[in-house]
Amino acid sequence: MFSSTTRRVAAGAAAVAGALSLGLGTTSASAADDDTTAAVLRCTGPVSFTVNVSTGAVFGGGNLRCTVAGTPFVTSAALTVLAGSATASGGFVRTTTLDRLLYNTGEETSVSAVRDYTNLGSGTLETGRGSAVGGRFTPSRYSDAGVGSTTQAGTLRTFSLSQYTLTLNVP
Numbered sequence: 001m002f003s004s005t006t007r008r009v010a011a012g013a014a015a016v017a018g019a020l021s022l023g024l025g026t027t028s029a030s031a032a033d034d035d036t037t038a039a040v041l042r043c044t045g046p047v048s049f050t051v052n053v054s055t056g057a058v059f060g061g062g063n064l065r066c067t068v069a070g071t072p073f074v075t076s077a078a079l080t081v082l083a084g085s086a087t088a089s090g091g092f093v094r095t096t097t098l099d100r101l102l103y104n105t106g107e108e109t110s111v112s113a114v115r116d117y118t119n120l121g122s123g124t125l126e127t128g129r130g131s132a133v134g135g136r137f138t139p140s141r142y143s144d145a146g147v148g149s150t151t152q153a154g155t156l157r158t159f160s161l162s163q164y165t166l167t168l169n170v171p
Contacts, residue, residue, distance in 0.1 A: 040137055041068050041109075041168040043077050043101070047146065047161050049115070051086040051093055054155040058084030058095045062164070066103070077101045079166070082110075091119030093157065103136070109168065110134035111142050117150070117159050124150045124159055132168055140168040 047062030061080040068074040084097030099111045113130035128144040146161030 038170055039069065039167045040140060040170050041066060041074070042165065043067075043079075043167075044163075044165045046148075047079060047164045048158060049081065049095065049117075049161075050156055050158045051088065051095060052155050053086070053088045053093075053157050056085045056087065058086050058097055060158075061099070064164075064166070073105055074103045074107075076104045088157070093117040093159075098133075101135075107136045109136050109138065111168075113142055113144070115144070119150055124148050124161070126159060126161055126164070128166075137168045137170075140170050143167050143169070 043064035043066040045062055045064040047060065047064070049058065049060035051058050059081050061078065064077050064079055066074050066077050078101070080100045080102070082098045082100055084095050086093055086095040088094075093116070095113075095115045095117075097113050097115070099113055101109045101111060103109075110133050111130055112133045113128050115126055115128035118125045124147065126144070126146040126148075128142070130142040132138040132140045132142060144164065144166035146164035148159060148161035148163065151158050151160070
């Protein structure tokens with residue numbers, strides 16, 4: 001039997017996964033600045049991020065399906081980690097990365113992101129936040145969330161997120 005903490009965290013992960021599959025979370029509110037922002041870009045699909053727990057290096061990404069408010073032209077994007085670092089403690093990993101979203105139109109967005117990965121007994125929960133720092137949709141706020149699994153081979157820990165959604169929101 002899992003502890004009550006593990007069951008609560010797993011229930012929270014299931015709720016996030018359900019919200020992602022329903023398309024919820026396309027707007028966000030910040031209690032700190034008491035404003036609401038509209039989602040400009042929303043992308044979904046599987047991604048994989050790998051962390052070298054010995055050196056802190058981070059790499060990975062994935063191919064995503066996208067929708068953009070007001071334009072039918074952007075339909076997909078390749079997410080790539082260009083540079084990053086990580087810290088790990090037990091079942092928790094935090095990465096700080098510079099990422100690129102390369103759209104099917106040839107345009108791109110550079111994103112500065114901080115992602116937290118929490119290992120649960122039955123899977124992995126990922127949440128991220130940051131901002132667009134260059135290219136299309138700049139300035140905007142970045143957020144992402146995903147659920148999936150974790151594998152480890154030597155010093156490489158890979159987070160395979162089968163349900164992943166990212167959004168860029170105009171402030």
